[in-house]
Amino acid sequence: MPAGSSSKRERQYEHIKGSAEDRGESSKRAKEIAARTVNKERVRSGESKTAGKASLRDPKSASQRGGQRSHSGAEGPTKDQLYEEAKKRNIHGRSSMTKKQLKNALDH
Template sequence: MPPRGVQKGSKRARQYEHIKESLEDSGRSESTAEEIAARTVNKERARHGEATSSSRLSREDISSGRRGGLRSGRAAPRGRTRDQLYEEARRKNVKGRSKMNKAELERAVGRR
């Protein structure tokens, strides 16, 4: 079943089913395949203005297809973008974060 807000029979519903089936064929469990497919479809909806609300990162980050799993589920700091690190630093109240580059943000976020 496609994510909420996606009508049955629409392009996004077909995209969801296709992604889910390919993930299951490659050995992923059904629940994992459903989650990845829903996240991918929701991100594409956000990028194309079809979603009612979306985060800035969902709209401006490279597309799911082009990214090809570069950062999928990886907790390692090198996989996060500078913007993601900046947001984490903001949540942790790191002083001087606006002037930090990516490497400095990684160190600051990692210390806390």
């Protein structure tokens, strides 16, 4: 958790991490899921100074969405999620790629 997080966010982080571990995620992946979810909630409620565009644009909070986009659905991750991953991996030409092209680029 980021320094200066509220006790509410600390509890939220622990709850999400525990739930992810109960679903069979590794400890490392559970921590990542919890941190990303809590940080997104912090952005949406104005508790953070910086924000990614996907965090601000999503009309539903993670708790409202209830895991609808947990990468296990029929369509998998959204185009924005694929784009952000491509950005992290520094994939050239990502800004003009379609969702299918981003998925293919990330699979290689």
